């Protein structure tokens with residue numbers, strides 16, 4: 001087994017996730033040669049083998065999960081452990097864990113997780129995971145490797161199975177530097193009164209990009225929102241549900257119940273021409289357009305000081321998807337540097353992520369207020 005960092009991603013985005021890990025490793029570790037990530041088509045994960053344990057621990061310290069766009073989750077550790085068709089997987093895993101992770105990192109773990117990729121291979125492993133978890137818990141518990149129940153702040157020991165559980169990675173997930181969903185799959189319930197499934201995209205964005213205090217502050221009743229490309233109203237629903245006032249810009253119709261709430265002003269006009277009369281708390285945009293055109297639109301809102309926070313969804317092209325996202329983030333950062341109005345006094349912060357509910361898309365979050373909460 002080799003030291004490695006593992007990224008979970010959407011099926012079909014392995015290259016983006018792998019390239020991203022390699023680029024960050026070069027920056028953080030100051031490597032002269034770019035390490036080569038392992039990226040298999042439709043595996044729903046990629047990983048970056050590292051030269052030694054020092055590199056692994058260095059990356060663990062400095063690789064900020066929030067700086068990654070295509071990784072839904074990251075885990076550090078060792079692999080692959082080839083298990084083949086062995087019947088009792090718990091024993092070799094416990095032995096290998098003691099040999100590698102525990103010795104290398106000298107840390108304990110407060111719980112055990114069994115995860116697998118978000119694709120068909122992973123679906124077949126759901127039942128298997130339920131069976132193997134108690135057996136592994138027992139083997140690892142005996143080794144004194146897992147800390148006593150109740151210990152806080154410790155990593156989760158995460159066994160990632162793939163290839164029909166013939167292979168595994170033995171990793172840890174750090175609680176302060178990871179997705180709250182262990183396998184990166186955001187489990188959110190669809191609210192029955194929301195008019196479209198898109199609503200979950202925005203709800204997930206609120207969870208991924210903000211903590212609870214930030215959500216309480218930035219999504220409080222009475223704040224104002226412009227929703228560009230709002231029809232039928234899944235995103236608008238998220239705000240109305242929080243008693244916020246929404247201007248919904250779209251030639252398409254808005255959901256009747258949302259309009260009846262009295263919280264929505266529908267403008268049947270072009271999102272690229274609409275300018276608010278006074279600055280709003282949020283601008284959100286889900287218009288289906290070229291990503292750079294959407295980024296330029298958002299950049300204009302920032303430059304003109306017309307919003308304090310924003311969420312925009314970028315529909316990705318077929319090729320050069322990572323490059324396109326980086327280009328769009330540059331457009332936004334440049335705009336923030338020359339912003340006018342109230343928002344110019346505060347530094348803007350940016351984050352982008354391919355959310356679980358995003359398909360061939362990436363969601364960008366930007367805020368001029370979040371650093372002060």
Ligand SMILES: C[S@@+](CC[C@H](N)C(=O)[O-])C[C@H]1O[C@@H](n2cnc3c(N)ncnc32)[C@H](O)[C@@H]1O
Pocket residue numbers: 195196198199228229230231232233234235236249250251252269270271272286287288
């Ligand atoms: C993906 S849908 C939005 C779904 C919406 N966010 C929801 O949660 O229900 C994209 C919307 O953008 C609108 N749209 C496309 N181009 C537009 C433009 N130039 N101005 C305003 N709306 C536009 C479409 O009419 C469509 O309703």
